[in-house]
Amino acid sequence: MEMELDKISNLPGHVIDHILSNLSIREAVRTSVLSSKWRYKWATLPHLAFDNQCFSVSSQDHTIVKNKLVNIVDHVLLLHNGPIYKFKLSHRDVLGIPDIDRWILHLSRRSIKEFVLEIWKGQRYKMPSSLFSCHNLNHLELFNCLLKPPLAFKGFRSLKSLDLQHVTLAQDAFGSLISSCPLLERLTLMNFDGFTHLNIDAPNLQFFDIGGSFEDISFENTFCLTVISIGLYVNVGSDKRRAYSNSSNLLKFFVHLPHIRRLEVQSYFLKYLAVGIVPGKLPTPCVHLNYLSIRINFNDVEEVLTALCLLRSSPNLQELEVLARPEEQVATVTFTNCWEDDHWSCPFDQLRQVKIVGILGIKPELNFINFLLLATPVLETMSVKPASIHGGWELLKELLRFRRSSMQAEIIYLDP
Amino acid sequence: MANNGENPSPDVGGKTVKLKADDGEIFEVEEAVAMELQTVKSFFDDDGVSYDTVVPLLNVSSTALAKVIQYCRRAVELRAKSGDDEGANEKAREEREGLEAELVREESDEGIKELILAANYLNIKDMLSFLCRAVGDRIKNKSVEYVRRFFVLENDFSPEEEERTRNEVAWAFEGVDAD
Numbered sequence: 313m314e315m316e317l318d319k320i321s322n323l324p325g326h327v328i329d330h331i332l333s334n335l336s337i338r339e340a341v342r343t344s345v346l347s348s349k350w351r352y353k354w355a356t357l358p359h360l361a362f363d364n365q366c367f368s369v370s371s372q373d374h375t376i377v378k379n380k381l382v383n384i385v386d387h388v389l390l391l392h393n394g395p396i397y398k399f400k401l402s403h404r405d406v407l408g409i410p411d412i413d414r415w416i417l418h419l420s421r422r423s424i425k426e427f428v429l430e431i432w433k434g435q436r437y438k439m440p441s442s443l444f445s446c447h448n449l450n451h452l453e454l455f456n457c458l459l460k461p462p463l464a465f466k467g468f469r470s471l472k473s474l475d476l477q478h479v480t481l482a483q484d485a486f487g488s489l490i491s492s493c494p495l496l497e498r499l500t501l502m503n504f505d506g507f508t509h510l511n512i513d514a515p516n517l518q519f520f521d522i523g524g525s526f527e528d529i530s531f532e533n534t535f536c537l538t539v540i541s542i543g544l545y546v547n548v549g550s551d552k553r554r555a556y557s558n559s560s561n562l563l564k565f566f567v568h569l570p571h572i573r574r575l576e577v578q579s580y581f582l583k584y585l586a587v588g589i590v591p592g593k594l595p596t597p598c599v600h601l602n603y604l605s606i607r608i609n610f611n612d613v614e615e616v617l618t619a620l621c622l623l624r625s626s627p628n629l630q631e632l633e634v635l636a637r638p639e640e641q642v643a644t645v646t647f648t649n650c651w652e653d654d655h656w657s658c659p660f661d662q663l664r665q666v667k668i669v670g671i672l673g674i675k676p677e678l679n680f681i682n683f684l685l686l687a688t689p690v691l692e693t694m695s696v697k698p699a700s701i702h703g704g705w706e707l708l709k710e711l712l713r714f715r716r717s718s719m720q721a722e723i724i725y726l727d728p
Numbered sequence: 729m730a731n732n733g734e735n736p737s738p739d740v741g742g743k744t745v746k747l748k749a750d751d752g753e754i755f756e757v758e759e760a761v762a763m764e765l766q767t768v769k770s771f772f773d774d775d776g777v778s779y780d781t782v783v784p785l786l787n788v789s790s791t792a793l794a795k796v797i798q799y800c801r802r803a804v805e806l807r808a809k810s811g812d813d814e815g816a817n818e819k820a821r822e823e824r825e826g827l828e829a830e831l832v833r834e835e836s837d838e839g840i841k842e843l844i845l846a847a848n849y850l851n852i853k854d855m856l857s858f859l860c861r862a863v864g865d866r867i868k869n870k871s872v873e874y875v876r877r878f879f880v881l882e883n884d885f886s887p888e889e890e891e892r893t894r895n896e897v898a899w900a901f902e903g904v905d906a907d
Binding site: 349351 | 841844845848856860863865869875882883893894897900901
C-alpha cells in the first residue's frame with residue numbers, strides 16, 4: 313500500500329512543471345506553501361503571463377490596481393529563477409508606465425524568446441532599446457507601441473513571428489526590420505503608421521496578414537509565401553489611377569508570389585490592384601491558389617476586370633468568397649457583360665464552394681453569378697446573402713432562372 | 729490472450745503489435761495506434777526487433793493501458809479526418825476536445841495520476857499535455873490542503889516557516905476563500 317502511494321505521489325519533475333505551467337501565475341505561486349520542496353517549484357516556470365485574469369483586486373481605482381500589478385510583476389521577477397522564455401503583459405490598467413522598461417531590460421538578460429505586450433489605452437508606448445537586445449526572440453507581439461530601433465540594431469536573427477498592431481514605426485526602420493529578420497515566417501501588421509511603402513523582403517515568410525493605410529506594397533524573394541490577407545483601408549484616388557497608366561500594380565503584386573495558396577483581397581485593395589494595366593490573364597497562372605476572397609465594387613469596371621483577370625489565372629480554385637463593397641452608385645455606366653464570353657474558356661474544375669455576400673441585385677452582380685454557375689462543373693454550394701431585404705425577391709427570381717453546369721450545385725439564399 | 733470488452737481484436741489486414749501490461753494482460757493493437765506510444769516506437773526502432781515481439785510495459789497497469797489505447801485509437805482516426813480543409817480541421821479539433829473531456833470527466837484523482845504516469849512512461853505527448861491541463865483545472869481555486877492531498881505531500885513547514893512563505897507571496901492569497 314505504501315509502495316503504491318509512493319508510486320503515485322512521485323510525479324516526475326517535468327510533469328509537475330507541465331501541470332504548473334497550465335495554471336495562472338497566481339495559482340502557480342500559491343503552490344509555494346504546499347511543502348518545502350514546492351516552495352520555489354513555480355519559480356522555474358519559463359512562461360509568465362500577467363493579464364486581467366491573473367489576479368483580482370477589489371478596488372475600482374485604476375492607480376491602486378496598477379500599483380498592485382507593478383508590485384506583483386516586480387515580486388515575481390525577483391523571485392523567479394532561471395530562464396524566462398515567454399512573457400506576456402496585457403492588463404487594462406497597465407498602460408504606458410515606465411516600469412515596463414525595467415521589466416524588458418530584465419527579460420533581455422533572461423533569454424526571452426516570446427514577448428507579448430498590449431497597451432490597452434492611451435499613447436503609443438515607446439519600446440526601450442533593451443527590447444532590441446533580446447537576441448533570442450522568436451515571437452514578438454506588440455499592441456499600441458512605438459518602435460524606434462537604435463542605429464546599431466542588426467535585426468532579430470531568430471525571429472519567426474512578428475505581430476504589430478496599432479504601432480508607429482518610421483519608414484526606413486520598417487524596411488530594415490523586415491529584411492534583418494531572415495527567419496521570419498509569419499507577419500501581421502494592423503493599423504500602423506509611420507510607413508506607407510511596404511517592401512516585404514522575407515525569404516522564409518509563409519503567412520502575411522495586413523490591414524491599414526499604405527501607398528504601395530511589393531514582395532521580394534517571397535517564394536515561401538502561401539497565405540496572404542491584405543486590407544487597404546483607404547480608398548485609392550482616381551487621380552492615382554491615371555498617373556500610373558504605364559505600370560501594373562496587379563502584375564507587380566504577383567510576380568514574387570508563385571506559391572500563393574490562400575489570398576484575401578479586402579477593403580479597397582482590389583482598387584489598388586486595378587491601378588495601371590490589367591491584363592486578361594496573369595503571365596503565370598496561380599496554380600496553387602485554392603482559396604480566394606475578394607471585396608469588390610461591382611459598379612467599378614476596373615475592379616471587375618481585375619477580378620476577372622485573377623479568376624482566369626486561378627485554375628485550381630476550390631473555394632471562392634465575394635464580398636460586395638457598397639459604394640455610392642456610379643452614374644450608370646452600361647458596359648458590356650465582361651463575363652459573358654468566358655464561361656467556356658476557363659471552367660473552374662475544382663471550385664466547389666462559393667459564397668457571395670452583400671450584393672444589391674444589380675446587373676453586373678447577376679451577370680457574375682450567372683457566369684460562375686456556368687463555369688463551375690463541380691460546384692457543390694453557392695450561398696448568396698444580399699445586403700438588404702430590398703430587392704431580395706427580385707434577386708431570388710433571377711437566381712432561380714440561371715442555368716448551372718453542375719448537377720449537384722445547391723444555391724442557398726441567406727437572409728440579410 | 730486476454731481481451732476485455734472495450735478492446736476488440738482488430739480484424740484489419742494491417743500489422744498489429746502486442747503490448748503487455750504490468751499484470752501480464754496482453755493487448756493487441758493496430759500498428760498505427762501502437763506507434764502513438766513513442767516508447768513502443770523506440771522499442772521497434774532498434775535493429776533486429778521483430779514486430780512479433782511482445783512489448784513489455786512493466787510500469788503500466790492494464791486499466792490504464794486500455795484507456796490509453798482507446799484514446800490513441802480515436803486520436804489516430806481523428807487525425808486522418810483533418811487535412812487542408814479548415815472546416816474539417818475545426819470539426820476534428822472539437823471532436824478531439826470532446827474525447828479528452830470525456831476521458832477525464834469520469835476519472836478520480838488517483839485515476840488521472842495513473843493515466844499521467846502511463847502517458848509519461850509511454851511518451852505520448854498529446855495525451856500527457858491534456859492530462860496536465862485537466863489536473864491544472866482540478867486544482868485551480870482549491871485549498872492548499874486539497875492540493876497537498878492530490879499530490880500526496882506532507883506539510884513539512886514549521887508554522888513559522890509556513891507563515892513566512894505565505895507572506896512572501898501574500899498577493900497570491902488575496903481574495904481567496906479561507907482554506
